[in-house]
Amino acid sequence: MLIQAITPNTTYEFAADVRAGLTKPGQKELLSKYLYDDVGSAIFEVISHLPEYGLTRADERLLRRHAHDIVDRLATPVSVAELGSGSGRKTRHILEALCRRQRTTYYPIEISPSALAMCERELRDIESISILGFEREYLDGLLEVAAHRSTGQHLLVLFLGSTIGNFDRPAGIKFLGEVRRILQPGDSLLLGTDLEKSSVQLLAAYDDELGVTAAFNLNLLARINRELGATFDLSQFEHVARINHETRSVEMHLRSMRRQTVAIDAAELSVEFIEGETIWTESSHKYSLPEVVSLAHTAGFRCAAQWVDDQWPFAENLLIAE
Ligand code: AVI
Numbered sequence: 004m005l006i007q008a009i010t011p012n013t014t015y016e017f018a019a020d021v022r023a024g025l026t027k028p029g030q031k032e033l034l035s036k037y038l039y040d041d042v043g044s045a046i047f048e049v050i051s052h053l054p055e056y057g058l059t060r061a062d063e064r065l066l067r068r069h070a071h072d073i074v075d076r077l078a079t080p081v082s083v084a085e086l087g088s089g090s091g092r093k094t095r096h097i098l099e100a101l102c103r104r105q106r107t108t109y110y111p112i113e114i115s116p117s118a119l120a121m122c123e124r125e126l127r128d129i130e131s132i133s134i135l136g137f138e139r140e141y142l143d144g145l146l147e148v149a150a151h152r153s154t155g156q157h158l159l160v161l162f163l164g165s166t167i168g169n170f171d172r173p174a175g176i177k178f179l180g181e182v183r184r185i186l187q188p189g190d191s192l193l194l195g196t197d198l199e200k201s202s203v204q205l206l207a208a209y210d211d212e213l214g215v216t217a218a219f220n221l222n223l224l225a226r227i228n229r230e231l232g233a234t235f236d237l238s239q240f241e242h243v244a245r246i247n248h249e250t251r252s253v254e255m256h257l258r259s260m261r262r263q264t265v266a267i268d269a270a271e272l273s274v275e276f277i278e279g280e281t282i283w284t285e286s287s288h289k290y291s292l293p294e295v296v297s298l299a300h301t302a303g304f305r306c307a308a309q310w311v312d313d314q315w316p317f318a319e320n321l322l323i324a325e
Contacts, residue, residue: 014231014269017231017269020034022270025270025282033227035284039114040115040222040226042226044115046222047219050216053213055212057208058164060315062093062195062312063093064312064314065311065312065318065319066094068310073097076191076307076321077159079157080156081101081105081107081156081158081159083108084112084148085109086112086144086166087113087164087166089121090118090122093163094109094111094126095126097161102130102131102132108134108135109126109133109134110136110148112139114140122134122136141178142181142182145185149186157189158187160186162182162192162195163193163195165197168197168286168287169286169288171288176301176302179194183302184303187324190323193319193320193322196318197317198292198317199291206246208253209253210244217241220285221237221242223257231269231270233267236263239259240260242255242257243255250288253289254286256282256283258279258281259276259281262275262276262277262278263275263276292311295320296320299322303325304324305325306321
């Protein structure tokens, strides 16, 4: 697999984002994309196996059960681009169904080089597949993939695992609109969305008994210590999951257990925390089926089909660019 590398000044950008988030008046925050360094990505992989967190298994079940139906509905010939490929395990079902019909090029787009490498290892044995990975942000990568397409070649974009839920609703619609602008009419987007469920089920999923999600969240502070020379004492922060009924999301926070000051060298910053104050690190928005149809429409897609899991409320939505 060819991985097209970029070398942005990521430490500088990370430090600037941390400074902006921790000096915000009111609620302090850190961007959820920084949860996924190599350690965070490995912990997320463990989360996906937790009994309380059914999301990833529902996503995979749907893809396994309906891959042929999904592929039958696509305009062909088609190449596949995936936004955030992760390990590639779920994608195998779609790629195998497609490779039975045609030789297929698969473009995983990932900011994590280790995830790209893992995905290549997972999928390279599929017959009739070519894999060309892009170490890029989603939209930059998709622009490059679109530039590679030949005349008459359609694109299927995969945005699985309800990653869309980590955007707030307006940002999610804006993002889908940007994806749509890169596509051509008849191209498709397979969008995974976690559906609304009870608060009890959500709190268990985002604050599991074993403390894996807590470790995933706290790793963000450990990462800032490692990469930006900060002095966060991890034993003085605790993971909190809370439901936000207004935004229909579950939020992750890190709560300061006492009054404390933390220095962050690379951000030239010293931050004060009062006891009980939180840093907001992630929101996971939950959807209804009609809402997905309507947000797809707003972004310039027609929703051609929805498949819903029978064990964990989750939907795979096939959207066609109009
Ligand atoms: C990647 N994303 C869809 C996960 C979610 O459920 O929002 C990330 C996650 N955060 C805590 N657990 C899992």
